[in-house]
Amino acid sequence: MSSVMEYQHFINGQWTPGESGETMDVINPATQEVVAQVPKGTVNDVNKAVANAREAFESGVWANKSMEERAEILLKFSTNVLKNKNRLAYLESLTSGSTIRRTMGIDVTAVSDALKNAVQRSQEIPLLEHAMCLPWHIPQHSYIVREPLGVCAGIVPWNFPMILAAWKFAPALMMGNSIVMKPASITPITLLELANLAHESGIPAGVFNVVTGSGSVVGNALASHPEIDKVAFTGSTEVGRQVAHMAADGIKRVTLELGGKSPTIVLDDADLDMATSLCIHAFLYHTGQVCESGTRMLVPRKMQDQIVEMMIEKIKKLPIGNQLNPATSIGPIASAEQLETVMKYVDIGKKEGAQIAYGGNRMTDGAYGQGFFFEPTVFVGCNNQMTHVREEIFGPVQCVLPYDDVEEAIAIANDSPYGLGASIASMNATRAQWVAKKIRSGTVWINTHHMLRADAPFGGYKQSGYGRENGAHVLMEYSQVKHVCHNLVPDASKYRYFKVLGLN
């Protein structure tokens, strides 16, 4: 695409120019070509979006619709997402470096599924509950209704711009909230497209708004805005901590889906073809730029060499290249800044004594030189105290950690400030599930990795965050409950509860 696409904020159901008139460039990370421009949002832009979202919420135009009415519109939205699959997948790949193979195969469908899941799970969660009536003691009707929170803010990262946004707006909208979202500054356009599609599908103006801009301006304004009731953030643990601090002043509800350093435990009974593919999938999916990436592979010491050798043979065959080529398995790193980070950690690993068994370098030959390409990298000779083994790199870097017995493997796996995901390779179902039980993380996979389902909760233990996305659980994160207690003894002289004050 030669022409540069120009976008505006999406506020109150319409494209809205930014207050400052300043713009930010959006590039294709495979070529560094500028493909789009978006407004550089200001605090006033955020104020405007939040005011509209608040007005829409208070008017009841969305919140007072029945669950069925909202469901119908969300399902229409879900269908419209699929109808726009080609365009959305293309734009997502173009700007995030995600392979077109993946965005066509998974991402667009996942957005649609997030909407469908919110609708379907809403039919299963308790929307109306009742406490026991005590007819002979204190007759009363106590019922509990589930209500929306109000105006939610969703702050999403650049690795899966559409999916991670959908995991927030789908439940928020299902439960009757309004939402203001901030996409990552380098991947803003698909979320803008989705907000527009939502509006076209019948979501009323002001209910779903998107403000583009930097995290330090737009993100901070949202996280600390007095009219925001809840902040949902996906990103690094460091920024998540700041968000939680900012939100704390307003006692906002917060859900955080943060970093990880997920272990992949290969048990000695694993099928090695499965185990090696799993370890590759775990760290190379989206070039390793995934929060739940499996980047610490724990292998039985005696099998280490064989496993590493098999793995490298498989990695060599994976096509690395322009993400828009359907043959490409591994695309570029999303930004120059992130490429820098990856290179920094590879250097640290080497300095701390780990050895590179494969890769370790930026790719600069030919077309690679125009983009942010980095070789899939496998470190051996690591221990769990090394910096590059403990900290999240967010790139195509795998660290091999040998162990002597399963208890040691579990101990190493759990020795991490993070607890987002973990995977186990084993051919013994019972043994694998015993290990799964002992792992301290929000998700454990057996003989797979990255398998996130719309209908199962996803979120972290420990510093990987709190709150859950997906499943029925996410609907609880975007709603609150009210207990209404209706005394059925209207005669004050007969009401036993007033006896406590001697009123009767």
Added chain:
Amino acid sequence: MGIPSYFIWEYHSIVECGAGCRTFAPQRFMEMGSKRIGVITDKGLVEAGVVSQVTDMFLIQSGGPQIIGVYDKVQQDATMNIVNDCARWFRENALDGMLVIGGGSVMDTAKGVKFLLGTQGSDIRKALPNNGALMFRPWGKPLNFPSVFIPTTAGTGSEVSNVAVMLNEEEQVKANLIHPYIMGEVALLDPELTLSLPPKLTAATGLDALGHAIEGMSSNQANTMSQALNCRSIKIILKNLPKAVQNGKDLAARMEMLAASNMAIMGFSMGAMLAPGHNIAHAVGAKLRIPHGEAVGIVVPALMKHFPQYYVPCAEYLADAFSVDPSITNPMEIIALARERILQLMNDINFSLQFQVPLDEQGRKDIVLAIQTDPSVQMAIPEPILMSLVKDCFPEK
């Protein structure tokens, strides 16, 4: 007392009483597994805002069962065409719960609908051959259609009774359906919903309840449990009906009347094979479209006057219920005093002793024939007694 007869006490309703107890309607449907609720009512109750007093609860207590629609075509008397039409409406809308808000006509319509829905029927006429169907066990089987009945009069007590009376408008006859499962699974007796009932209707429906109690008491199938309810309900009505008529906002009197009407129907339907007053009232009501409450209110004391011998076996219970001086033991005297007490009550509530329809000789003969051939007739009242009763109850044309 003689050798005691067998009797069965069979009830299937949860009865909840109290101002505001309509709050439980959504919860009760949830407990029964209903999600799509259809309301049966009449236009007057919709316009008076009574229906929304209940249906709003479903909007406020959101997330539970939903009101999908309101069927408000019910008119005076549960006409069979409306029963069929309403059952069709329930099916078309895939409804799985029935919320009934109204008086006798609405509740009897609902019972007919519930019967059709629970028996895969579509025409209530076919279900009631010769305008009557006695479906005691084992023929009366669970209908498996959850319902909550909320009476807006006090009243027929129809919310919990196993009887439904519907009007065959083509034959001008009231048809009876007796079935152990046609009543509401839940009856919510909420006096706030009867506060706006006008004095005349309050009086007529209250006399209907009194009629149930007296007819239940005088039936030769009354039993010791039913008599307890008959007796107590008469006392409550004598005390509270004038209050409710004179001050419609008297919440306590309204509640007492709802409870009494519920008790009276229990006493009636669990022990009244014989109900000559209802027999006459049904015939008169079907022929002249006179509201049932009014018909019962006028007929029962007239029957006590013209056919007092019928009440002799229950004179002891009448004495108790009407607080007759214990020194008086002559049954005929007790019956006369009880009737006098009823006339006093009717005076207190400004209720006429006569229908407002004048009849000539032929008209009276037609009514007597209608009484004698009414499907609910269980006993033959001597024709001269009927003639004198009819002559007394209708003005001369």
